[in-house]
Amino acid sequence: MPAQTFNRDNPPAIGVELRGGALAFDGRAVFKDLDLDIPAGQTTCLLGASGVGKSSLLRLIAGISPEATARHLGASDGGPIAGRIAYMDQRDLLLPWLNVLANVTLGARLRGEAPDYHRAGDLLARVGLADEANALPSALSGGMRQRAALARTLMEDRAVVLMDEPFSAVDALTRLRLQDLAAELLIGRTTLLVTHDPLEALRLGHRILVLRGDPAHMSTPLEPAGTVPRPADDPALHGLAAGILRDLAA
Amino acid sequence: MDIARRALISLAILLAGWQGLVWLTDVEPFILPGPWLVLASLAGHLELIGKHAVTTLLEIILGLLFGSVFGVLSAVSLSWYPNVRRWLLPLLVVTQAIPVFALAPVLVLWLGYGLASKVMMASLIIFFPVTAAFLDGLRRTEPGWLDLAQTMTARSTPNGTTASQRWALLRHIRIPAALPALASGLRVAASVAPIGAVVGEWVGSSAGLGYLMLHANGRMQIDLLFAALFVLAAMAVTIYFTLDWLLRRLLPWQPDSLAHD
Numbered sequence: 001m002p003a004q005t006f007n008r009d010n011p012p013a014i015g016v017e018l019r020g021g022a023l024a025f026d027g028r029a030v031f032k033d034l035d036l037d038i039p040a041g042q043t044t045c046l047l048g049a050s051g052v053g054k055s056s057l058l059r060l061i062a063g064i065s066p067e068a069t070a071r072h073l074g075a076s077d078g079g080p081i082a083g084r085i086a087y088m089d090q091r092d093l094l095l096p097w098l099n100v101l102a103n104v105t106l107g108a109r110l111r112g113e114a115p116d117y118h119r120a121g122d123l124l125a126r127v128g129l130a131d132e133a134n135a136l137p138s139a140l141s142g143g144m145r146q147r148a149a150l151a152r153t154l155m156e157d158r159a160v161v162l163m164d165e166p167f168s169a170v171d172a173l174t175r176l177r178l179q180d181l182a183a184e185l186l187i188g189r190t191t192l193l194v195t196h197d198p199l200e201a202l203r204l205g206h207r208i209l210v211l212r213g214d215p216a217h218m219s220t221p222l223e224p225a226g227t228v229p230r231p232a233d234d235p236a237l238h239g240l241a242a243g244i245l246r247d248l249a250a
Numbered sequence: 251m252d253i254a255r256r257a258l259i260s261l262a263i264l265l266a267g268w269q270g271l272v273w274l275t276d277v278e279p280f281i282l283p284g285p286w287l288v289l290a291s292l293a294g295h296l297e298l299i300g301k302h303a304v305t306t307l308l309e310i311i312l313g314l315l316f317g318s319v320f321g322v323l324s325a326v327s328l329s330w331y332p333n334v335r336r337w338l339l340p341l342l343v344v345t346q347a348i349p350v351f352a353l354a355p356v357l358v359l360w361l362g363y364g365l366a367s368k369v370m371m372a373s374l375i376i377f378f379p380v381t382a383a384f385l386d387g388l389r390r391t392e393p394g395w396l397d398l399a400q401t402m403t404a405r406s407t408p409n410g411t412t413a414s415q416r417w418a419l420l421r422h423i424r425i426p427a428a429l430p431a432l433a434s435g436l437r438v439a440a441s442v443a444p445i446g447a448v449v450g451e452w453v454g455s456s457a458g459l460g461y462l463m464l465h466a467n468g469r470m471q472i473d474l475l476f477a478a479l480f481v482l483a484a485m486a487v488t489i490y491f492t493l494d495w496l497l498r499r500l501l502p503w504q505p506d507s508l509a510h511d
Contacts (some may be wrong), residue, residue: 064397065405087401093394097426097503107402127460136503
């Protein structure tokens with residue numbers, strides 16, 4: 001199935017601009033005066049050790065961080081970001097009382113719109129859950145639940161997709177498959193993917209940023225060669241991953 | 251072993267112990283009648299007990315209905331209006347310090363000897379457990395679900411959270427997520443509602459199992475008192491398990507994690 005069938009309403013790609021991001025806990029600055037540019041239509045991967053504030057930065061852009069602030073947060077077309085993002089968490093956040101189809105169409109119901117069940121069915125087929133549409137989340141495996149969450153994220157059909165360690169809770173093989181699936185389905189969308197796994201960032205990211213230090217600052221972007229998803233067994237990727245790990249540990 | 255067989259065995263052991271106690275102590279039947287005597291009394295007064303049982307059952311069910319509906323409405327209002335919560339919640343907790351049973355004579359004075367005072371009594375004692383349990387559930391919504399819903403409902407015009415957004419979150423996320431907590435409150439309600447109805451009958455009434463028990467006690471018909479008590483207990487247990495079964499059917503996504511322990 002070509003990508004256009006389920007991306008038919010695909011909104012025009014926009015970039016995200018963040019200026020002067022700041023976050024402090026108990027007077028200690030986690031990051032301050034932080035700038036971030038997410039280029040339109042590409043996947044930007046943000047790496048960092050735990051506690052460095054990378055999830056908070058993503059939540060700041062998503063508009064769900066009460067603690068972090070920004071001097072300026074907007075889209076590259078001059079418009080606002082609110083209402084133009086889709087958010088995917090490390091936890092699948094599927095509502096246990098709704099079946100998979102109802103979970104995937106949750107956004108429309110929350111907004112008081114009629115859900116497009118046809119498109120939801122297409123998306124579920126794309127993530128391999130066509131037969132599980134009527135199943136409750138508790139009946140699914142961890143990988144299936146995360147695929148349902150991916151379908152729900154894409155169902156929102158927003159210009160910007162924010163993913164917070166989306167595949168960290170599944171086993172290694174499932175993770176590789178989910179990365180391939182995500183790369184395929186996110187083509188042309190502006191994506192920020194936060195991860196602690198350098199190899200994941202190198203497989204999926206057009207651009208890779210590392211957040212480190214105290215207070216944290218952003219590294220110069222790394223732009224590996226090749227199209228995403230890059231093969232997991234590429235020796236060059238593993239060489240780069242080792243370099244990033246050294247950077248993170250430094 | 252299935253639940254029915256276990257229940258029967260428990261009942262048989264209880265009855266045997268009771269009969270054994272009567273034989274051993276040779277106690278007078280007007281102090282403690284044996285199970286056979288009670289059973290005979292039950293069979294002999296079936297129509298009388300049945301008539302009073304219907305009254306009590308009606309009081310319990312109406313009390314459950316009104317108490318639960320008002321409990322649910324008050325929990326939703328308290329969660330919706332922060333100001334109402336700040337003013338009314340402490341007041342609500344303080345009123346719980348008043349033993350509701352102490353209000354029974356006042357309720358009978360105001361609402362009369364009939365059904366209304368007993369329904370009010372039962373409603374009052376279940377109102378708080380239902381409100382408290384549901385409000386607690388409404389407060390403990392998984393923050394991740396709310397974050398997700400927030401990104402889904404965010405508008406391009408950033409003017410804070412609108413009432414329609416809050417309502418959508420309440421209706422689609424908070425209330426369904428709090429239903430298991432409400433179910434716990436309703437189970438408590440089902441077990442205390444009969445107490446309310448019977449206390450109401452003791453204070454002042456002309457019908458109901460509580461009335462019949464007082465009446466029988468006054469005439470030293472202790473076997474009849476026990477028969478009425480037995481019917482009351484059977485009714486309360488039936489109400490509890492019917493509600494429990496219904497709630498399990500309605501909330502299949504909330505499995506009993508002790509079921510296979």
